[in-house]
Amino acid sequence: MRLRETILLLAVTGIMAGCTSTGGVRQPSAPETVAPEKALVLPPPGGPSIVSVVERKRGNGVEQTISLFTSSSVPGQNSLKVQFFGASGANAGFSMINESGIAREVARSAPGVPMATSATFLQNAYGPFGYASGRSRAGDTCLYAWQQIRSSTAANTQARNFGMIQLRLRLCDARASERQLLGIVYGYTVTGTFDGELWNPYGNPPPADVALGRTGAPIYPDEGGYRASPMPIGYEPAPAIVTQPRAVVRSASTAQPAQGVAPVPAPIGPRVPLPGEAPQTSARPAVAVAPIEQSVRAIGVTVPSPDCIGDAAMTAACRR
Numbered sequence: 001m002r003l004r005e006t007i008l009l010l011a012v013t014g015i016m017a018g019c020t021s022t023g024g025v026r027q028p029s030a031p032e033t034v035a036p037e038k039a040l041v042l043p044p045p046g047g048p049s050i051v052s053v054v055e056r057k058r059g060n061g062v063e064q065t066i067s068l069f070t071s072s073s074v075p076g077q078n079s080l081k082v083q084f085f086g087a088s089g090a091n092a093g094f095s096m097i098n099e100s101g102i103a104r105e106v107a108r109s110a111p112g113v114p115m116a117t118s119a120t121f122l123q124n125a126y127g128p129f130g131y132a133s134g135r136s137r138a139g140d141t142c143l144y145a146w147q148q149i150r151s152s153t154a155a156n157t158q159a160r161n162f163g164m165i166q167l168r169l170r171l172c173d174a175r176a177s178e179r180q181l182l183g184i185v186y187g188y189t190v191t192g193t194f195d196g197e198l199w200n201p202y203g204n205p206p207p208a209d210v211a212l213g214r215t216g217a218p219i220y221p222d223e224g225g226y227r228a229s230p231m232p233i234g235y236e237p238a239p240a241i242v243t244q245p246r247a248v249v250r251s252a253s254t255a256q257p258a259q260g261v262a263p264v265p266a267p268i269g270p271r272v273p274l275p276g277e278a279p280q281t282s283a284r285p286a287v288a289v290a291p292i293e294q295s296v297r298a299i300g301v302t303v304p305s306p307d308c309i310g311d312a313a314m315t316a317a318c319r320r
Contacts, residue, residue: 031056039066041082041167044187048078048171061085062192072140072172074110081168084192097148097166106132109170110142124186126202131185133178142172143181149190149201163194163201 036050040062043050048068056063061084068078106115115134122129129147136142149165169188171181194200211217 034064040064040084040190040192041066041080042189042191043068043080043184044189047184047187068171070172072136072142072174073138074113074136074140074142074172076110076170076172078171078173079169080188082190082192083166084194085164085166086194097146102130102146105146105168106144109144110134110136110172112136113140113142113172115142115144126190129185131182133181136172138174140172140174141176141178141181143169143178144171145169145182145185147185165190165192165201 031054034053034055036053038055039050039053041064048070051067051069053067054065063083064081066080066082068080070076070078072078102117106117109115113134113136115132117132118130122131124147126147126149129145131143131145133141133143145168147167149167150163167188167190169185171184173181211219
């Protein structure tokens with residue numbers, strides 16, 4: 001009897017739940033495409049343009065994959081991946097930066113390209129970063145950079161500045177150099193922020209330079225002073241090589257008239273000299289004609305003169 005009542009009660013409960021349900025369609029939390037102006041990190045002016053932005057919202061933060069313009073034969077898409085971590089690191093798959101993990105990321109970023117990690121300490125406006133670079137067989141330059149933005153341990157002990165940002169940048173270009181690609185790391189801008197000062201990832205603002213207002217510490221302009229030249233931000237692809245046709249030199253007689261100008265008709269007849277100009281008998285220079293020597297040989301029998309007949313002496317003189 002109790003079993004029958006329990007079954008009946010469950011049936012009634014199911015019918016009531018079905019009646020109260022609205023039947024609306026709900027989409028689960030999944031990655032979605034957002035407008036490029038909503039990207040949490042922007043490339044520098046003159047850098048690669050944004051193609052698309054895919055965003056995934058999590059319980060403790062936001063993750064974006066920003067696809068960038070790609071001009072390379074290396075498989076893969078240029079991209080800038082950013083992760084904002086808030087209250088907890090469990091929901092967003094947080095992992096600390098370590099050497100083995102970075103080595104796997106570098107190998108996946110540019111398949112077939114030998115990448116070497118730089119041992120030089122570098123930092124941009126947000127702190128230190130690392131990168132690896134290499135060149136493909138086709139001559140394309142590839143770069144993979146990583147950075148973690150978070151406050152110092154001393155600032156975390158004050159119950160504030162708990163937020164953290166991780167960035168990954170993958171770039172391959174057929175005409176850019178390693179230094180030009182490295183300029184993107186120095187020039188990108190983080191536009192996303194956390195709600196509340198408690199999650200500030202940058203820590204306390206640094207104090208003013210101790211050289212300000214102190215004697216014996218001159219400060220010069222950036223141009224030609226003691227400061228090192230800044231890293232160039234962004235890059236422009238090298239222009240394509242265009243083969244120009246070889247110029248053909250034409251004489252004045254065969255030169256074509258300018259466009260829109262009627263051609264001058266050729267003169268007819270001899271040229272009339274101007275007043276005060278020496279007259280010319282011919283427009284063309286006279287051609288020196290070599291004298292033609294013709295050897296005239298008598299044809300037939302030579303008839304002697306009557307004066308040469310009869311006298312031997314006169315005959316000899318006529319022969320001369």
